[in-house]
Amino acid sequence: MADIDKLETAPKEQLWKHIRDVRCVMLGSPDPNQHMQPMTPQIEEETQEIWFFASKSSELVQTLDVGAHTVHMCVVEKDYQACLQGALRVELNSHILDRHWNSVVAAWFEGGKSDPDLTMLCFRPQNASIWASSQNPITFAYEIAKANMKDKTPDIGSRANVDF
Template identity: 35%
Template sequence: MDDLKSEFWDRMDSVRTAMLGISGEGRMVAMSPTTDDDFPGKIWFITAKGTDLARATELGAKPARMVVASDEAGLYADVDGSLARSHDREALDEAWNFVADAWFEGGKHDPDVCLLCFTPGVAEMSVTTTSAVKFFYEIAKAQVTGEKPEAGAQGVVAF
């Protein structure tokens, strides 16, 4: 399943929104994930210090869950892991973007900025083609040959 793990990381670069929450503590919220090759195995989120996620991680890492359903990336994943606050300025510099900038008047130096780090543990995931042409080709081919279409891969991945 190493191929599926590689697909996960490759496709996370194209994911614009994921649902993130603390395991067993209520609702999940839509957040913008960021990955960076300088920080392998980590997914970064920028939020405000007063949010539920920021408050939940004040005293240390918590078991967390991230759910991705991205047609654009062809990635569908339910990921268990841990969520912690990070004070790494280099990671914040890498994760900072125009979306985050729109929320904080003082930019990345705003005192309300809180950087969260999600470390995946295990995921149930599916990857699919992102090409509509390939998808319809596979469906048409299946209709002619009677074979199942090649629609991607699915499995459990341990990080």
Template identity: 45%
Template sequence: MADLKKFDENPQHQLLEEIKGARCVMLGSPDHDKHMQPMSPQVDVDAGVIYFFSDNTGELGSTILARPSSVHMCHIDKDYQACVKGMLSPHNDSATIDKFWNPMVEAWYPGGKTDQKMLMLKFEPHDAAVWASDKSSIGFLFEVAKAKIKGEMPNMGKSKEIQL
């Protein structure tokens, strides 16, 4: 269950922490005719930035190398959802690569940290729409039943738009 107190007090920090705990998010392309793709986020909560290891020969990597662009990123969890808009650009800083390098990342890049195909992308979030719920499965059913009896919408949590 999402912490609604954090949602009210510091939704920006909560968003980054939620994304940091995710195995993957869906990252959009600047080419809106292309589908979003799953990417593993590497989150620097203190800097408010999300990094992705990518491939410079793929559609997303080659497009961003040609022109950094505004894109959307979506995070979906059972109790927390977000649609984030921000700037995506290449980021070839060796200190950042070292900071987030791990055995899972290494599996994708046989050439190691200097693999010719590896491209680190930097996502700088600008704004987001976020939704959070503190309802358990039983609480969810209770809200649905109560709403049906009263003829109103169920109270499933909170939502808001935030600046980052």
């Protein structure tokens, strides 16, 4: 369950923890006609950057010409959701590549670290909205029933905004 107190006292710290713990996020494109796609984040919390291994031939990389583009990245878990907005750019960084390279990434690139189709994306968050709930199913059902009987909105979580 999400820690509501942490959301209210240290939302940015909690957000980084959730991003570190997820297997994949949904990463947006600067092209509004493209859907978000699942990508595995590689965290560089010290520089507040999130890196992704990507194929140069992918639709997402093809939309990213020179410079950074504003996109959204979403983290979705059972009781924790976050939408981050930030700048996404293509940058093959050998230091980051070496630090995060693993057998799962290698499975996607036949030529290994020197595969000609390999590149990286760097996402630098600018702001985020976060929603979290620590309610168990019984409390959730109670809040829904109470809200319907009293014509009120249920109290099932909290929301926070953060800037980077």
